[in-house]
Amino acid sequence: MKSLFKRSKQRRIGFVIVPAAALLLAACGSGSSNASSSSATSTTASAKPIQIGASLSLTGDFAANGKSFQRGYAIWAEQVNKNGGLLGHKVSMKILDDASSPTQVATNYQDLITSDHVPLIVGPFSSLLTVPAATVAARYGYAMVEGAGGAPGVFTHGLKNVFDVSYPVKDGLLPVANWIKSMPAGKRPTTAAYVTSNNIFAQPQIAPAQAIMQAAGVKTVYNQVFQSETTDFTPLADAIAATHAQVAIISTTSVSKVIAFVKDFITQHYNPEILVGTNGVNQTAFTSAIGTCNANGIIQPNGWYAGYDNTLSHQFVKAYLAKYGGTTSQITASSAEAYGVGEVLADAVNATKSFNQAKILKYLHSGVTFQTLQGPVKFNSKGENVDGVVLGFQWQSKGTKYVQILPASDKQSVAPLFPKPAFCS
Amino acid sequence: MTAETDAFLEVKNATRSYGGVKALDNCSIKISEGKITGLIGPNGSGKTTLFNAITGYESIEGGDVYFRGQSITGKTPEQIFALGIGRTFQLTKIFARMTVMENMFIATQRKEGWLRSVIRPAGSSEELDRAVEILKFVGLLKLAESPAGSLSYGQRKLLELAYILIADPTLLLLDEPAGGVNLSLIKELGDHIRYLNSLGKTFLIVExxxxxxxxxxxxxxxxxxxxxxxxxxxxxxxxxxxxxxxYLGIDDFEEEIVVP
Amino acid sequence: MSAGTLEMAILDGILTGGVYALMAAGLTLIFGVLDMINIAQGIFVILGAYASYSLEHSFGIGLFEGLIITIPAMFLLGAFIEWAFIRRLGEYNRVSMSILVTYAVTIVIEGVLLLHFGSNYRSLTASYVTQSFHVFGNYLPKIYLYGFLLALASVLVLYFILYKTRLGVSVRAAMDNRFAAQLVGVEVKRVSTLTFAIGVAVTAVGGMVFGAVQPFTPNSSYDLISRLLTIVVLGGLGSVGGALVGALVMVVVEDIISVAWTPTWATLIYFAVLVIVLLLKPQGLFGQREVRAQ
Structure with a gap:
C-alpha cells in the first residue's frame, strides 16, 4: 500500500488520513500516530509525545492554501521539537482533511477533541471554515488560535475562543485605498469597479476601501456581488471592461474566479491602471493560467512574504527551504500564517506552563503582545489581531518578481508599477 | 439439439411458476408449418406466459422449446427473433417518438458490426422498397412520415405487425391482434393474415x-x-x-367469449 | 450598463451554453437509452480536461489536435465502464443504483486525478485562450467561439448518428421502448455500450473547452454535474434537443440577469425558472413522460 503513495509525502497524507481517521474513530482512537504527518526528529523528549490536532482543506476549493497551511504547521512542529518540545513533550501534528467543507471541518474537530483527545488544536484554513470549527472547539472549552479566519463574520458570533494571528480581513484593501488617496489629484484615478464573491472573506474587504476611495474622489462605476455558483463570468467581466474603470478590484476566495476575470480582461484588451485581486494572485495556478507576462502589475494585499524583514521570519524561511527545497518565492503567506499560529500557541503554553485550555484562554485574552514571524500579535476581546499589518504586493519585471509595494512608507517596499503595463497578449 | 420433433414449433412440458402459482404447468403444444393456429383460454390460463417462453422473454423452469427441430430453450429474445420468430403484444409496442417509416427500419438492425452500424445509413434502398411495400399492404403508407405516437389504436396494431414483417419472420406470434380494434379493421386484419399465410407464413394467434x-x-x-x-x-x-x-367461473365470461 | 453589453452577454451565453449543451446531450442520451443517471458525467468532463492538459504539457500536442486522441480514449473508457459496472445493474431500483455506481466511479477517478495531479487549479493554455476577435466594436474571446463551433460540430455529428445511421435508429428505438426494441432484434446491450461510450466521448470535447475557459481541479466535477443535471431536467430527461435548449436557457438567463440587473440573483433566477417550468410541465420542456411510461 505504501509504495502507491511514494510520490509525495504531502499527497500521501490526504489519502491516508481520512480512512485512517475513520478506523481510529471506530476503535475509539487511542492516538495511533501512523496517520499523522509526523515530523518527529531523533531528539528524545523526556515526557510522552503529544499530538496537536487540526483540520485542513487538503482537497476542494481551498486545497492550495490548505496544503500551504499543512507545511507551515509541519515546520513549526519540527522547530518546537528541535528546541526540546512543548513543556518537554515532543509534538506531532494530527491533520484531518475537511475537503473545504464547513460541515466536515466541524466533524473533524469533534473527532480530534472527543476521540483522539488531542490536548491542543490549531485552526483550519479560511474564515468560512473557522466559524464552524471554533464553535465545536468552544463547546469543549478549547482555544482556537488560527491564521486564516480574519473575516469580520468570525468575530460576530460571540465566540470567546477564537484568536486570529493574521490581520483583520476587513483591512485587506486599505493599503491600496490609502495609496490611491495619497496620489496627487492629477495622477489619481477617478473611476473604480468593484466585484466580489458573496462570502465572508471576500465581501467585507470592499466597503472600507470603497469609502476611502470615494472620499478621495474616485467614483464607483461598477459594484456587484456574485454568487459562488456562477458558471459564466464573461458577462460580468465584459460589463466591468465596458465601464473602462481605471481601478478594478476583484475580491474572491478562489483563485479560479480571479483567473476567470483576468482572462476575460485580457481578451477584452481592458487595462485598468490598477488591478487588484484579494486572493490567489500570488499562486502559480494564477500566473500559469493567464500567462506570466500578463500578471505584470497585478496587485494583491497580504500579511507576509518571504522577504519580510523579521528575525522569526528569517528563521522560518530557512527551515522551510531546508525541509521543502525550492526558492523563497514559492513560500506562501498561508504557510507563514500557520507557523505564526504555532508560535502564539507555544508562547501561551510556555507562559502558563500547562496544556490547560482555561489557563491558555485566559492568557490569550490578557492583552499580552506575542512576537511572530508576521510581526507583533495582540488580541482584542473578540480575538482580532489589533497589531496586524497589511502589506501590498505586486507582480513586476514581466510577472517574474512578486514584490512588496505597500505601504509606501515601509522601507521594504519598492516603487509600484503605475499605471499597470498593458497585458502582453 | 437433434431433431427430436418433426413439428415446426414444439413446446414440451414447459413449467413456469410465480410464487406458488403455476403459470405453465407441464404445458405442451405443437404448431404445424404453414398453418394458422389459434390459442384460446380464459384470462390467467397462461397464454401470454407461453408466448413469453417461446420468444425468450421468460425462462422456463422445466421443459423445452424446439423450432424447426432445434432447441431454442434459453436463447435471448434477439436470438430468437433472428431465427425468424416475430411477435406482437397484447399492449401494442411501437416506437412512438419515431416516424412510422423509422419504425420500419428498427427490425433491420441486427447482424452488423458496430462500426458499420455507425457508418451505414438507416435503411438501404432495398429495405426502403420493402418498407414501402409492407406499409402499402397494411395501409399505412400515407402516414409514413407521421410520428408513430399519432396513430390510432388500430393503426398501431397494424404498424406493429408491419415492422415485424420487414424482418421476414417465418413464424408470427400475435397476442390479441383484434383486441380493441373496430369491426371493419378486424375483417381487414383477418384478410392480411390469410394473405400472409398464403405466402407461406405460419401464425400462432392468441385471441x-x-x-x-x-x-x-x-x-x-x-x-x-x-x-x-x-x-x-x-x-x-x-x-x-x-x-x-x-371459461365458466370467469367473471367476465360474457366479454371474454363472443359466441356467434 | 453600456450599450452593447447586453447583446454581448447574450452572445456569451449562447457560446458558453453550446458547450454545456454538448456535455448535457451526452448525459441525457445515456439516460434515454440506459435508464440511468450518470453522475460521473461531471468527472468525465474534468478527466477530459486533464487529458488535454497532459497531452499539451507532456507531448506538446495542441488542444484541438489532442482531441484526435482524447475522444477515442474517452470513448473506450466509457465502453469499459459500461461493460464493467453499468451492465451489472439490474432492473430493480435501477436509477438509484446507477447513481450509486456512477458516484463510486466519480470518486475513483477523482482520487486518481488527485494522486497524479494534486489539488491545485490547472488551466489549459494556448495563444487563442487569451486572444479575441474584434467584432462590431466588441471583443469576442477566440476560445469561446472556437469552443462553440466545436461543440456545435459535435452536436451535429451526434444528430447525424442519431437520425441518419442504423446505430441511430437502434439508439432511438432503445430510448423509446427498450423492451420492444429488444423484441425486434435490436441488441440493446451493444447499443447501451455504444451509447454510454458516445455519451462519455463528448466529454473529451466538453472538457477541453471547459478547461480552456476556466481553471479546474479534480474537485470541480461536483458543481459541473449539478449544473448538467439541472439542464437535462429543464430540457426533459432523455431529450437531446431538450438538453440543448436547457443549456442555452441556463447560461443565457444567468448572463442577462448578471448584466441587466445583478449577478447576485442570476443563479437564483435561473433556478426559479427551472422550478416554474417543472411546476407547469413536470416532464421538462421537451420531456415525453407519457411515452416512457408505456
Whole structure:
C-alpha cells in the first residue's frame, strides 16, 4: 500500500488520513500516530509525545492554501521539537482533511477533541471554515488560535475562543485605498469597479476601501456581488471592461474566479491602471493560467512574504527551504500564517506552563503582545489581531518578481508599477 | 439439439411458476408449418406466459422449446427473433417518438458490426422498397412520415405487425391482434393474415374474439390452468363442452367469449 | 450598463451554453437509452480536461489536435465502464443504483486525478485562450467561439448518428421502448455500450473547452454535474434537443440577469425558472413522460 503513495509525502497524507481517521474513530482512537504527518526528529523528549490536532482543506476549493497551511504547521512542529518540545513533550501534528467543507471541518474537530483527545488544536484554513470549527472547539472549552479566519463574520458570533494571528480581513484593501488617496489629484484615478464573491472573506474587504476611495474622489462605476455558483463570468467581466474603470478590484476566495476575470480582461484588451485581486494572485495556478507576462502589475494585499524583514521570519524561511527545497518565492503567506499560529500557541503554553485550555484562554485574552514571524500579535476581546499589518504586493519585471509595494512608507517596499503595463497578449 | 420433433414449433412440458402459482404447468403444444393456429383460454390460463417462453422473454423452469427441430430453450429474445420468430403484444409496442417509416427500419438492425452500424445509413434502398411495400399492404403508407405516437389504436396494431414483417419472420406470434380494434379493421386484419399465410407464413394467434379465431384458424389449442388440454379443428372446439367449462367461473365470461 | 453589453452577454451565453449543451446531450442520451443517471458525467468532463492538459504539457500536442486522441480514449473508457459496472445493474431500483455506481466511479477517478495531479487549479493554455476577435466594436474571446463551433460540430455529428445511421435508429428505438426494441432484434446491450461510450466521448470535447475557459481541479466535477443535471431536467430527461435548449436557457438567463440587473440573483433566477417550468410541465420542456411510461 505504501509504495502507491511514494510520490509525495504531502499527497500521501490526504489519502491516508481520512480512512485512517475513520478506523481510529471506530476503535475509539487511542492516538495511533501512523496517520499523522509526523515530523518527529531523533531528539528524545523526556515526557510522552503529544499530538496537536487540526483540520485542513487538503482537497476542494481551498486545497492550495490548505496544503500551504499543512507545511507551515509541519515546520513549526519540527522547530518546537528541535528546541526540546512543548513543556518537554515532543509534538506531532494530527491533520484531518475537511475537503473545504464547513460541515466536515466541524466533524473533524469533534473527532480530534472527543476521540483522539488531542490536548491542543490549531485552526483550519479560511474564515468560512473557522466559524464552524471554533464553535465545536468552544463547546469543549478549547482555544482556537488560527491564521486564516480574519473575516469580520468570525468575530460576530460571540465566540470567546477564537484568536486570529493574521490581520483583520476587513483591512485587506486599505493599503491600496490609502495609496490611491495619497496620489496627487492629477495622477489619481477617478473611476473604480468593484466585484466580489458573496462570502465572508471576500465581501467585507470592499466597503472600507470603497469609502476611502470615494472620499478621495474616485467614483464607483461598477459594484456587484456574485454568487459562488456562477458558471459564466464573461458577462460580468465584459460589463466591468465596458465601464473602462481605471481601478478594478476583484475580491474572491478562489483563485479560479480571479483567473476567470483576468482572462476575460485580457481578451477584452481592458487595462485598468490598477488591478487588484484579494486572493490567489500570488499562486502559480494564477500566473500559469493567464500567462506570466500578463500578471505584470497585478496587485494583491497580504500579511507576509518571504522577504519580510523579521528575525522569526528569517528563521522560518530557512527551515522551510531546508525541509521543502525550492526558492523563497514559492513560500506562501498561508504557510507563514500557520507557523505564526504555532508560535502564539507555544508562547501561551510556555507562559502558563500547562496544556490547560482555561489557563491558555485566559492568557490569550490578557492583552499580552506575542512576537511572530508576521510581526507583533495582540488580541482584542473578540480575538482580532489589533497589531496586524497589511502589506501590498505586486507582480513586476514581466510577472517574474512578486514584490512588496505597500505601504509606501515601509522601507521594504519598492516603487509600484503605475499605471499597470498593458497585458502582453 | 437433434431433431427430436418433426413439428415446426414444439413446446414440451414447459413449467413456469410465480410464487406458488403455476403459470405453465407441464404445458405442451405443437404448431404445424404453414398453418394458422389459434390459442384460446380464459384470462390467467397462461397464454401470454407461453408466448413469453417461446420468444425468450421468460425462462422456463422445466421443459423445452424446439423450432424447426432445434432447441431454442434459453436463447435471448434477439436470438430468437433472428431465427425468424416475430411477435406482437397484447399492449401494442411501437416506437412512438419515431416516424412510422423509422419504425420500419428498427427490425433491420441486427447482424452488423458496430462500426458499420455507425457508418451505414438507416435503411438501404432495398429495405426502403420493402418498407414501402409492407406499409402499402397494411395501409399505412400515407402516414409514413407521421410520428408513430399519432396513430390510432388500430393503426398501431397494424404498424406493429408491419415492422415485424420487414424482418421476414417465418413464424408470427400475435397476442390479441383484434383486441380493441373496430369491426371493419378486424375483417381487414383477418384478410392480411390469410394473405400472409398464403405466402407461406405460419401464425400462432392468441385471441378472445372467438368468431375471429374460429373462422381464421386451421387448428385451435385451448389452455386452462397453465396447460393445453385440447387441440382440434375450429368446429370441434366450438362444440366441445370442456371448452365452455374452462371459461365458466370467469367473471367476465360474457366479454371474454363472443359466441356467434 | 453600456450599450452593447447586453447583446454581448447574450452572445456569451449562447457560446458558453453550446458547450454545456454538448456535455448535457451526452448525459441525457445515456439516460434515454440506459435508464440511468450518470453522475460521473461531471468527472468525465474534468478527466477530459486533464487529458488535454497532459497531452499539451507532456507531448506538446495542441488542444484541438489532442482531441484526435482524447475522444477515442474517452470513448473506450466509457465502453469499459459500461461493460464493467453499468451492465451489472439490474432492473430493480435501477436509477438509484446507477447513481450509486456512477458516484463510486466519480470518486475513483477523482482520487486518481488527485494522486497524479494534486489539488491545485490547472488551466489549459494556448495563444487563442487569451486572444479575441474584434467584432462590431466588441471583443469576442477566440476560445469561446472556437469552443462553440466545436461543440456545435459535435452536436451535429451526434444528430447525424442519431437520425441518419442504423446505430441511430437502434439508439432511438432503445430510448423509446427498450423492451420492444429488444423484441425486434435490436441488441440493446451493444447499443447501451455504444451509447454510454458516445455519451462519455463528448466529454473529451466538453472538457477541453471547459478547461480552456476556466481553471479546474479534480474537485470541480461536483458543481459541473449539478449544473448538467439541472439542464437535462429543464430540457426533459432523455431529450437531446431538450438538453440543448436547457443549456442555452441556463447560461443565457444567468448572463442577462448578471448584466441587466445583478449577478447576485442570476443563479437564483435561473433556478426559479427551472422550478416554474417543472411546476407547469413536470416532464421538462421537451420531456415525453407519457411515452416512457408505456
Amino acid at each position: 378472445h374474439n372467438m368468431d375471429f379465431v374460429l373462422t381464421l384458424c386451421h387448428e385451435v389449442n385451448v389452455m386452462s390452468s397453465g396447460s393445453v388440454f385440447m387441440t382440434g379443428k375450429p368446429e370441434q372446439v366450438r362444440s366441445d363442452p370442456r371448452v365452455l367449462d374452462a
